[in-house]
Amino acid sequence: MRWDRPPMHDVSVTLPAWVVGQVDYATRYPAAEARMRVAIGLASENIARGTGGPFGAAIFERESGLLVAVGVNAVTRLNNSTVHAEMLAFQLAEKRVGSYSLRAEGHPEHELFSSCAPCAMCLGAALWSGVTKLTFGALREDAEAIGFDEGPVFDESYAYLHARGVETVAGFLRDEARAVLERYQAQGGTVYNAEGRATDR
Amino acid sequence: MRWDRPPMHDVSVTLPAWVVGQVDYATRYPAAEARMRVAIGLASENIARGTGGPFGAAIFERESGLLVAVGVNAVTRLNNSTVHAEMLAFQLAEKRVGSYSLRAEGHPEHELFSSCAPCAMCLGAALWSGVTKLTFGALREDAEAIGFDEGPVFDESYAYLHARGVETVAGFLRDEARAVLERYQAQGGTVYNAEGRATDR
Numbered sequence: 065m066r067w068d069r070p071p072m073h074d075v076s077v078t079l080p081a082w083v084v085g086q087v088d089y090a091t092r093y094p095a096a097e098a099r100m101r102v103a104i105g106l107a108s109e110n111i112a113r114g115t116g117g118p119f120g121a122a123i124f125e126r127e128s129g130l131l132v133a134v135g136v137n138a139v140t141r142l143n144n145s146t147v148h149a150e151m152l153a154f155q156l157a158e159k160r161v162g163s164y165s166l167r168a169e170g171h172p173e174h175e176l177f178s179s180c181a182p183c184a185m186c187l188g189a190a191l192w193s194g195v196t197k198l199t200f201g202a203l204r205e206d207a208e209a210i211g212f213d214e215g216p217v218f219d220e221s222y223a224y225l226h227a228r229g230v231e232t233v234a235g236f237l238r239d240e241a242r243a244v245l246e247r248y249q250a251q252g253g254t255v256y257n258a259e260g261r262a263t264d265r
Numbered sequence: 266m267r268w269d270r271p272p273m274h275d276v277s278v279t280l281p282a283w284v285v286g287q288v289d290y291a292t293r294y295p296a297a298e299a300r301m302r303v304a305i306g307l308a309s310e311n312i313a314r315g316t317g318g319p320f321g322a323a324i325f326e327r328e329s330g331l332l333v334a335v336g337v338n339a340v341t342r343l344n345n346s347t348v349h350a351e352m353l354a355f356q357l358a359e360k361r362v363g364s365y366s367l368r369a370e371g372h373p374e375h376e377l378f379s380s381c382a383p384c385a386m387c388l389g390a391a392l393w394s395g396v397t398k399l400t401f402g403a404l405r406e407d408a409e410a411i412g413f414d415e416g417p418v419f420d421e422s423y424a425y426l427h428a429r430g431v432e433t434v435a436g437f438l439r440d441e442a443r444a445v446l447e448r449y450q451a452q453g454g455t456v457y458n459a460e461g462r463a464t465d466r
Contacts, residue, residue: 076275144360145395188386188416189346191417
């Protein structure tokens, strides 16, 4: 009950502990498929471990293939509606780079791989993060098919990003990505919908 | 340089220290004007103290007028592009309530006051937070007039929220809210634009 709690002044946003041992930051990932499989693998492991929704994300240097940061959905684990996989990845990448922009002059360009089409929040955040390319696996309709809402994202939303130098690729390794969503549904995972209410399925 | 830094696994999101002494959580705020002036006051103080951009936000219980949580823009202070005023307020409110939704059955409804129209990220986040009303002061064009980009937000974006039970009120105490933006511009505050590059003005 909120009445028992004082006002809050800080929030801690963390990856689950299993990620630390799971992710290989030392390897370079030259191929787009390998990059996407980092994101899908995180989504898959996130639901296997019960640490959040069926979504994973990873940020790479576009040219070198260095894995800069990763994210997994942490909404239920952290009781924080803003901690989608992409949001965690953006924040961790910016912390690593030491800047609120991944698009600083004289630095390598960065790109995001996400296991699913970004929701309205994450698409806006992508623009502010400074990544210059977004590649996602499952489509909006795949997320909606298992009960998730993606929010106000329209064709013009993508056009807006394109006009600002951000490329997008949709449906990349879609079947592999969608399989994680379907597994989440089959295992009865929590879906937090647009009305903000949790639904145990 | 990213090459010197290891991968990151956690991020700390904090209000600046001055907020703790500044905000009166004990008072009830029955009137909308008083609620909005909390948000505008935070924006104003944030630029006076040099702790971020000219944006403030506050979340109230709609009926009781209890101030649940506040936020100020912290992008430059925390080197984190996601920490807009609204995003901080959503996270702190959810932490206080102990849930990823402010719209849980049997609990009071919550509303957001923001000194400026929410960007695309914050508008999406508003939907996920579970607030049932958004009231903002300055308009998109006021933010754009001093160089900020608001991202892909369209009339249909608002319609999308309305269809899901979220009311919006635009331009409330607009002149007071816009005055903070103009003061920020006059004092040469940093504008981080859509291209992700910082511009010292």
